[in-house]
Amino acid sequence: MAHGSPAVSRRPSFSQEATVPSPSPAPTQPKQGGTAKLLIVEVGQKPNILTRPAGPVKGISGESLSLHCLSEGSPRPRTAWTLPGGSVLERPQLGRKHVLLENGTLVIRDASIHDRGDYVCRAHNDAGESSVTVPVVIVAYAPRITIRPPQAIHTMPGAAVQLHCAALGIPKPEISWELPDHSVLSTDNLGRASGSQLLHPSGTLLIQNPRPSDSGTYKCTAKNHLGTRRIVHKVGSWTELSHGARLIKGKQLCSCF
CATH class of the missing domain: 2.60.40.10 (Immunoglobulins)
Known part of the structure; x- marks a missing residue:
């Protein structure tokens, strides 16, 4: 530069400019005493x-x-x-x-x-x-009696007699017996009648010590809410022949009912 010449400031060309990197932002520090929040997303099924x-x-x-x-x-x-x-x-x-x-x-x-x-x-x-x-x-179906005794039964004094009466049905049928004196025994209310009869849960009626007074008509009834079935049996008692009595062929020995 010549002495006395004015000073000239030259800007560097683009190619001569230096690139200065920008400073990275300082990380944000959590505030003292802050709380973190956790978000849970539940997927419905x-x-x-x-x-x-x-x-x-x-x-x-x-x-x-x-x-x-x-x-x-x-x-x-x-x-x-x-x-x-x-x-x-x-x-x-x-x-x-x-x-x-x-x-x-x-x-x-x-x-x-x-x-x-x-x-x-x-x-x-x-x-x-x-x-x-x-x-x-x-x-469900109405009762059907499946086991029944003969229509007529003759007994000897002192010999126990069983009268069977079994029935099928849905609901399970209640089985009852009407005795000759018109009293009733039922499987829903088991117990002993005033005489010698006893009813088992199966529906079998037991005459434990038959007497002539036990002769007569016995009615078995099977019942549910869909219907009723009934059968009738007659029970007679044999008695010993009195001294001197004779049996005649072809003649009736006794009238039990």
Whole structure:
């Protein structure tokens, strides 16, 4: 540069400029005493009913019947049953006719033919619902007497006699005997009559020490709410012939009834 010449400031060209890196931002330090938040996301699962009958559920008239409806899902499903008549049971309850348990099982007490039909179980939660239809058939029939004694029985004094009377039916039939004096013994109320008769739970009537006064008509009745069957037996007692009595061929020995 010549002496006395003015000073000239030269800016560097683009290619001559130096690149200065920008400083990285300092990490943010958590404030003293701050709390961390944890967010949990729960994915809902639609209910799945685990118990599905392969066919109609058969119940016995007069007995209790359980209909199962076990389910899984998230949140835990709630269970409701729709009865054949249209009424709905939505929460665990204890009724005279129906009991809804915590696990979804519906109990029908003292089932009858009026309880037959389609029962619908619905399991539902916030993710959806699932249902299953359970057809119910109630088995019942009127009594049928299967074992009976002869229509007429002759006894000897002191020799015990058994009168059998067995019956089938659903519900199980009540068997009763009407004695010659019109008193009644029943399998629902077992006990000894005023005479020598005793009734066993099977329906067999035992005449323990027959006397002439035990002769007469005995009526066995088998009964349930679907019907009644009755059979009649006649019991006579033999007596020893008095001294000097004779038997004549072809003649009647005694008239027992």
